[in-house]
Amino acid sequence: MxxxxxxxxxxxxxxxxxxxxxxxxxxxxxxxxxxxxxxxxxxxxxxxxxxxxxxxxxxxxxxxxxxxxxxxxxxxxxxxxxxxxxxxxxxxxxxxxxxxxxxxxxxxxxxxxxxxxxxxxxxxxxxxxxxxxxxxxxxxxxxxxxxxxxxxxxxxxxxxxxxxxxxxxxxxxxxxxxxxxxxxxxxxxxxxxxxxxxxxxxxRSERERALLRAYLDAGHAARPGAGPGEGPAIGLEELGDSGLDLSDQMILKEKATELMTGTQRAAVEVLLPHGRGVTLLSSPVTSLSGVEGVVVEAVFSGEPPPAHHFSPATGRAARPSAPAPGPSAPGGVRGLVLVGEPEVGKYAVAARRRLELLAEASTRIGTTLDVTRTARELAEMAVPRLADYVTVDVPEAVLRGEESADPRSELHRTVVHGITEDCPFYPAGRRVELRSGTPHMRCLDSGQAVLEADLREAVGWIDQEPEHARRILDRDVHSLISVPLLARGVLLGIASFYRSQDPAPFGEDDSWLAQELAARAALCIDNARRYTREHTLALALQESLLPRGVPEQGAVEVAHHYLPAESGVGGDWFDVIPLSGTRVALLVGDVVGHGLHAAATMGRLRTAARNFAELELAPDELLTHLDNLLVRLDREEGGAEDCGSTGIVGATCLYAVYDPTSRVCTMARAGHPPPALVHPGGRVTFPELPAGPPLGLGGLPFETAEIELPEGSTLVLYTDGLVEDRERDIDVALDQLSHTLAEPDRSPEETCRAVIDAMAPEHPEDDIALLVARTRTVPAERIATWNVSADPSLVAGVRAAATRQLADWGLDELAFAAELMLSELVTNAVRYGTEPIQVRLVHDSALICEVSDGSSTAPHLRRAASTEEGGRGLFLVAQLARAWGTRYTPHGKVIWAECALDAA
The missing domain is CATH 3.30.450.40 (GAF domain)
Structure with missing residues (x-):
């Protein structure tokens, strides 16, 4: 080609x-x-x-x-x-x-x-x-x-x-x-x-080759005209139309091993688990040089064994008649299972079985980064092919991802597995105490495997707990191999292999195999331990970067839930930010990727978002600033690739500002799923918001949408881990979310629990951040508004009207401070601002005084010199208010000051 x-x-x-x-x-x-x-x-x-x-x-x-x-x-x-x-x-x-x-x-x-x-x-x-x-x-x-x-x-x-x-x-x-x-x-x-x-x-040895040649010669003799070297040497895997799977082959090899121990002709029918019948033919064979051995062939049921395949008198290869083809073996083809000398063949098969077990163990041990699961995979590989019972004991520190200071004194029974459900050993979950002199403690002290061929002679083990040892011995458990779980010089525990059904004791070959299995498992356990430690550190970092609690504010009643992914820590976050004028900002975001880098990036974005929110930026402007920040960070880190930086891929974000005085929610999103809105009656909608590009692309605009929320409605913000996974379509997930939320009169905490229980996967592949906010409204009777012309003589009338309003609200003690603040703010607006000028008082958890005008010029706090006549107004406001500031609107600005109700 x-x-x-x-x-x-x-x-x-x-x-x-x-x-x-x-x-x-x-x-x-x-x-x-x-x-x-x-x-x-x-x-x-x-x-x-x-x-x-x-x-x-x-x-x-x-x-x-x-x-x-x-x-x-x-x-x-x-x-x-x-x-x-x-x-x-x-x-x-x-x-x-x-x-x-x-x-x-x-x-x-x-x-x-x-x-x-x-x-x-x-x-x-x-x-x-x-x-x-x-x-x-x-x-x-x-x-x-x-x-x-x-x-x-x-x-x-x-x-x-x-x-x-x-x-x-x-x-x-x-x-x-x-x-x-x-x-x-x-x-x-x-x-x-x-x-x-x-x-x-x-x-191969001359003896084995000679036996194989004798077998092949017998096959040639059965086929008239067959040439030299054209015997039916077909591998066991290729026998039959569809072949035999690995478990079938293991069964046939084990039976063939038994047949090879004798020197007489034999035919044994073997029924495989899937209903397939196979006939094993064992015949003595002698090479021309006199080497005596045994050949074992496999034939599918339906093909009759040959009447005269080998000479019964001498065992030498003879000229057998051609076998009749069977329905399952076209052309009478047979599969060679084993050929060799009886004892040598038996040991060779045993060695082959050990190698096959190790090869399989390399793929079946360590499939997950979980210490307990890896220990169980070791036990499952060893039972029943090496041992009848296996126990694995691991220090509690290792289960937490740490190194144990004294693994001998804090062993924790992690796995018990055997051929029967009622294992005679202490169950998993129990602390294990070992005494000096026992095979297990000798194993831990020396760091070497300990083989006890006869447990009845293991006096130290029996003396430790005679009654428990007697129960084990009564179940015919008679031989033990204890192997330390060592990886990279760290002792991670001990694996113990017990034999009961096979009357022969464990041998050195068995000990070698147990050590090989334990060494592979120990390396995987250490990898899992290190991953657990890194995962725990990353989780701790992420939790430290997420909000510790909900700040005090009166605009919404909030509940939240964060669920980390199983595969690794991600970059999902949420935030609740109180703003001026009783407003509140709600924020959820998701950094692409997992790990420490994503968590650190999340922390930087969350900090920046809070700072931008404090500047009273509109949602679209805030997202623009975050987008520019992410582009800049990516560019800076991209220039440090030789330092190991992976760069920042991007992030999504949803930012909403709710004003309880007008019930208007202003939202913008950057590639993030839209929020869910639960109306007071239980109807659920997903507001149509301009999608916006994800953060980090740079140079693309974001759009804002304003929605008037019904009184008592609930706004649900979430990250994509809640509705996106491989098992379901996102539309199906959104329908499920809508159905879960359609329950009126639930508190935000109850809503949060219901959504997580119904929507969160059992094994989440991505982080989930959920924020549920039930809106509140400031009653109209707690809001007072006056429009003011640009005439300094009207300032006194505003002060008087404000004093009367405070008296109606029962806030007479705040009248003096409020009168001074309004006097300064209104005077500044009349003198330096442009119309329209408006004054607003809001009686909420604090008294809020606001003066708006059509100018975008912001006042600045400064210390006036003793010779100056002005410049002291804002300084006075800053002393009287617990907080003050400026926010910009599409039509100008608002200067606000907040006074605590107990300030008098």
């Missing part, structure tokens, strides 16, 4: 697939299936990181067998851009060769350094991963790769099998530019893989 023309189709198909559109024709089914698997795994096309394993064996049998083949390939492609990789059966790259050695210096480590894992679940669609999934030769071209980083490359890959077992033990992968494709390349790839497979076989 070339670099032009034919690549257009896959590229467009991939784009359509990634956005969820139907995929165009022409995409090969293996590629499409792989894309779908990648999507179900949650992989991202721009993902660049792959897991790196430093525990691979650079001197393994596979590497030994492949070394000369790789050297010959490197010599053949010298000077070209061809590169050849050798990976193991898990997708971990073991060796690399480059036609042009200098090419390795220009590529990132992920493409040059052994140890990176290219299994499909990590790397997406690629040659190594697809070869392991499809189990045959594959080609991946350009846009067929799932990851963006591989779009310019092509590759051909083929599995490498152990010819004795049929297992895939590795992958040989050729990578090259698009234009390097050659029709003979697939044949070359096959020959190279076959050469490695032959060398793997040559490394």
């Amino acid at each position: 070339g670099a032009t023309g034919e690549q257009i189709g896959p590229a467009r198909s991939r784009e359509r697939f990634l956005v969820g559109d139907p995929v165009a024709d022409g995409v090969r089914s293996p590629i499409l299936n792989s894309w779908q698997r990648c999507q179900s795994l949650g992989l991202s096309p721009d993902q660049t990181d792959l897991p790196y394993r430093d525990d691979f064996d650079p001197d393994s049998r596979l590497v030994h067998a492949a070394q000369p083949v790789l050297d010959r390939l490197a010599s053949r492609f010298a000077g070209s851009q061809m590169n050849v990789s050798l990976a193991d059966g898990n997708g971990t790259v073991l060796q690399r060769r480059f036609g042009e050695p200098a090419l390795a210096r220009t590529l990132p480590p992920i493409q040059t350094v052994p140890g990176f894992v290219f299994a499909e679940r990590f790397a997406g669609t690629n040659g190594i991963g697809l070869a392991l999934a499809e189990r045959h030769l594959v080609q991946v071209y350009g846009a067929e790769h799932f990851a963006e980083r591989s779009q310019s490359n092509a590759c051909s890959a083929i599995p490498i099998r152990d010819r004795l077992s049929g297992h895939i033990v590795g992958v040989l992968c050729f990578g090259y530019p698009h234009g390097y494709e050659h029709p003979q390349l697939p044949a070359l790839v096959r020959r190279a893989a076959e050469s490695i497979e032959r060398r793997l076989m040559e490394e």
Whole structure:
């Protein structure tokens, strides 16, 4: 396939697939299936990181067998851009060769350094991963790769099998530019893989190869005309039309192990869990050199066992009659399960089972960043394949994300798991106390695994609690392996493995396997512990940046709730800000992203928003200032990329100002969900607000909307975590929210609880900030307003009218202070302002005096010199009022002063 023309189709198909559109024709089914698997795994096309394993064996049998083949390939492609990789059966790259050695210096480590894992679940669609999934030769071209980083490359890959077992033990992968494709390349790839497979076989012992040859010769004899080397050496995984899954194979291998211990011919019917019947045929076989062994074959039920497959007299390979084909095995094909000497074969199978368990453990232990869950995964992996019961004890400090100062004295029973529900051990949740001399304490003190082959002889363990030990022994528990959970030099607890059903005691091989499982689990537990600590710190930071309580104000009755995401701390916030003139500002926002950086950015935005609100800015102006601030912060941090800054992606925000004297709510939003409005009768609406762009884009305008709220209505502000998740459509979520809110006469606190209970996911992926505000209204009889002409002689009339109004309100004691403040404010407006001039008194939780005029010129507080006649008015107002200030309106300004009701 070339670099032009034919690549257009896959590229467009991939784009359509990634956005969820139907995929165009022409995409090969293996590629499409792989894309779908990648999507179900949650992989991202721009993902660049792959897991790196430093525990691979650079001197393994596979590497030994492949070394000369790789050297010959490197010599053949010298000077070209061809590169050849050798990976193991898990997708971990073991060796690399480059036609042009200098090419390795220009590529990132992920493409040059052994140890990176290219299994499909990590790397997406690629040659190594697809070869392991499809189990045959594959080609991946350009846009067929799932990851963006591989779009310019092509590759051909083929599995490498152990010819004795049929297992895939590795992958040989050729990578090259698009234009390097050659029709003979697939044949070359096959020959190279076959050469490695032959060398793997040559490394087996002469005795085992001789037994295998005897088995193959018997197969040739059964097929007239068959040539040398063409025996039915089919791997167990490929037996039958649909193959056998991993659990089926394990069952057959375990039964085959039992058959191999004897030297007589045997046939055993094995019923697999899914109802499939398989016949295991065990026959003695003797090589030409006299090596005696056993071969075990598997045949689907329906194919009768051959009448004369091996000579019963000598055990030597004879000429059997051709087997009749069965309905489940076309052509009479059989699968080789095991071949070898009885005892050697048994130990080999046991070793293979241990390796398979470890391989499976690498994917099943540590699936979450939760200490308790990781400990349970360790127990579930070990039962019943290694032990019958497992207990895991972890210090309480580790469960909190800390390091334990004395793990021996504060162990906490975290997991108990076994083959029966009624485990004879102390239950999870109990504090565990260990005495000196017990196997468990010896394990903790030495930092080494302790094997007790016979628990009845473990005197220290029995003496610690004789009655409890007796209950355990009465359940036939007879052997123990205690393993410390050590990671990065930190003791994280202890795992104990018990055996009861198998009468044989634990051996050194079992101890080695338990240590390997515990080491993997300990590393995952330590990762989970560190994550728990970082998550706790981030939560503490975020909680310190959120409001500690609701400030005192009379405009609204407020309740709020914040629910952090499980995956990490985010940047959601809310705020309630009292403003002048009995007004209040309500604010919710959401910084894009998670982690400490998002929480810190949230704190900066919330502080800036409070400062801008104190300046009495209109909602659209406040959002504009926040937008400019975010752009500036992003630019400053973007210039410090070498310092590790990730930059600020953006944020959304909703800002509302409610005036209880007019019941008018002024709102503006920046890419944020609209609020919900609950009318007094229970009807729920979502006000139509101009959407506005998210904060951080810069240069785009925001718009304000004014809504008159009915008296006693409730305004509900929230972040998108409440209504957006993968499990439901946002319209469905808004309908559910509307239904939940449609309940009249509920307090804000009750409304808050009802919304969280009904709407919050069980495992939230995003933060949720919820703010519920039930509006209040200042009665008209508590508001007094006078219009004043620009005539200084009218100031005295305003003072007199204000004094009478205060008397009517029963605030005679405040009359003197209010009269002085109004006199100064009205005089300033008449002298320096423009009409219209208006005076307003508001009797709320404080006495508010306001003077508005049509000028935008703001007065300034200053200290007048002794020789000046004026300049003392605002100084006097500042002394008499507990707060004063200026706010601007579309038609001018308002100077206000607030006097506490108990100021007299």
